[in-house]
Amino acid sequence: MADTSQPSTDIDNGADCVVLSGTHAGKAGRVLDRKVSKTGHVTITVEQADGVRFKTLARNVSRQA
DSSP states (O other): OOOOSSOOSOOOTTOEEEEOSSTTTTOEEEEEEEEEOTTSOEEEEEEOTTSOEEEEEGGGEEEOO
């Protein structure tokens, strides 16, 4: 079983995740879009079960089992 307490930057599209830190801490959902910005930061779009979407940095999230 994977350790879900550490942030992960290798999260893929379609993966279930939970946000550990930042503005959206505590929210969970499915990764819809993963991109690398011009400055090299990995950003993801997360869609919650109720359809609400938000963007966050991949370093702030962890895969959910």
